[in-house]
Amino acid sequence: MGELFRQLLTPEITMVLILMVVCVVSVYLLSIVYVIRDSARRGAEPRAVWALISVVPIVGLLAYVILRPSSYLIDREEQDLDIALREHQLSHYGICPKCGSPIDRDFVVCPMCNTQVRNVCPTCHRPLNADWKVCPYCRTHIQ
Numbered sequence: 001m002g003e004l005f006r007q008l009l010t011p012e013i014t015m016v017l018i019l020m021v022v023c024v025v026s027v028y029l030l031s032i033v034y035v036i037r038d039s040a041r042r043g044a045e046p047r048a049v050w051a052l053i054s055v056v057p058i059v060g061l062l063a064y065v066i067l068r069p070s071s072y073l074i075d076r077e078e079q080d081l082d083i084a085l086r087e088h089q090l091s092h093y094g095i096c097p098k099c100g101s102p103i104d105r106d107f108v109v110c111p112m113c114n115t116q117v118r119n120v121c122p123t124c125h126r127p128l129n130a131d132w133k134v135c136p137y138c139r140t141h142i143q
């Protein structure tokens with residue numbers, strides 16, 4: 001048996017076997033590196049647990065790919081920033097109390113539903129906030 005084994009294990013076959021083992025081990029190590037780097041980019045928490053799971057060959061990588069967050073952390077931060085920016089613009093310009101459309105600072109009526117959203121100065125005809133007592137443009141007193 002040992003003799004047969006030695007005959008089968010020619011230097012060429014040994015070489016091929018070593019190469020295969022090296023390939024499998026590098027793919028395995030790369031999969032661990034991939035999970036650690038990808039979990040950092042996606043903000044998959046807790047990262048230490050994902051790193052541990054990725055040590056399990058094949059199953060760990062599969063589990064991570066299935067369960068990881070679907071978007072990158074930087075994309076989510078950008079989305080949050082986008083929403084915050086839009087909210088800021090809305091608070092700056094306001095929205096229509098009736099239909100919720102965005103209203104610019106100098107709109108007098110909502111362009112979508114024709115609801116009056118601001119008063120108009122009787123003297124200079126500029127838009128005024130509903131609670132202003134004096135027109136800030138021409139000093140006309142508003143009743």
Ligand SMILES: [Zn+2]
Pocket residue numbers: 096097098099100101110111112113114115
């Ligand atoms: Zn409206």
Ligand SMILES: [Zn+2]
Pocket residue numbers: 121122123124125126135136137138139140
């Ligand atoms: Zn005025």
